[in-house]
Amino acid sequence: MSPIDPSPAPSRPSAVPPLTxxxxxxxxxxxxxxxxxxxSELDYVNPYTLLVAVVLSAQATDKGVNKATKGLFAAADTPERMLALGEDGVRQHIRTIGLFNAKARNVIALSRDLVDHHGGQVPQDRAALEALAGVGRKTANVVLNVAFGHPxxxxxxxxxxxxxxxxxxxxxxxxxxxxxxxxxxxxxxxxxxxxxxxxxxxxxxxxxxxxxxxxxxxxxxxxxxxxxxxxxxxx
Structure with a gap:
């Protein structure tokens, strides 16, 4: 799993018994x-921009992500346009978000994978999603649920x-x-x-x-x- 899409660190699970x-x-x-x-409180316009927004939201607030992606998605709302924007271009848009250097690399890497292996479309398959840069189980679950209606x-x-x-x-x-x-x-x-x-x-x-x-x-x-x-x- 990507280091910028970690599973949440369990805190102190209570000893509360399960509900009936x-x-x-x-x-x-x-x-x-x-x-x-x-x-979702993340702003997006299609499954691809949702995927990018969720990747960017690791260790960041939805409000902060939305502020950064307003300009980013205006410039690039498809994998092809994101690749044309380039890593430096992505970085300039998301500099206010934590771990922006690694996230910019991952956004470009996952965009390239989508173009090269999925026809530029976000797959509706968990394994395929988790194979993308910066995407772990939590991110895959969010995309499957919000973008495609999977339960x-x-x-x-x-x-x-x-x-x-x-x-x-x-x-x-x-x-x-x-x-x-x-x-x-x-x-x-x-x-x-x-x-x-x-x-x-x-x-x-x-x-x-x-x-x-x-x-x-x-x-x-x-x-x-x-x-x-x-x-x-x-x-």
Whole structure:
């Protein structure tokens, strides 16, 4: 796996017991009711630009990536145009993003692979995606889900935390959590599960200040420190 698309480092999985199937169903139902059609917070115009945006988002914020890709995608929204722009051109657009030198190299390398081996199209195959520069399992899952509607669940640090903290899919590793989510998530919720969980972790079930008092699934969640409230406890 590329060093700039690492699996999120597991923090401290809680000892929260797994939720019952009924609680899992209710959890997703509430998240779905609050946000029926969740969308990626990364800006993109086609599967290729989504792929590039996700690669650039490793160790960077979506807001920062969107700021950089506004000009980049205006100049190059296909692999062929990105190759014409060149590594130096890519680097100039993404200098504000962490690891921009390695990311510029990877964007050019994956663009070349797409042109040489996939007719300039983003493949809908996990193995083919993971063979591209800068693309690991998490990135492949995001692209398969967002661009092509595959019911994959990419696990980042937010989802890893939510899955462990709530008891939705406890696991000591990223892959264990992903496999657990695949097992317990009802089929009707699978297409949007990734977005519901990441947005919940990003804005509600935050690492240091979980907003338990206003959380829609607080009564289902197994997290033991809900009474601490934002700003005090919360790991």
């Amino acid at each position: 199937p009924e609680a899992v169903d209710a959890l997703y139902a509430r998240l779905a009711a609050a946000l029926p059609e969740p969308r 994959t669940i990419a696990v980042d640090t937010h989802i890893f935390r939510v899955a462990n903290r709530t008891g939705l899919a406890p696991g000591k590793t990223v892959r264990a959590v992903e496999d657990g989510l695949e097992r317990v998530t009802p089929d009707r919720f699978r297409p949007h599960a990734h977005h519901w969980l990441i947005l919940h972790g990003r804005y509600v079930c935050k690492a240091r200040k979980p907003a338990c008092a206003t959380c829609a699934i607080a009564d289902l969640c197994g997290y033991p420190d809900k009474g601490a409230g934002p700003g005090r406890a919360g790991a």
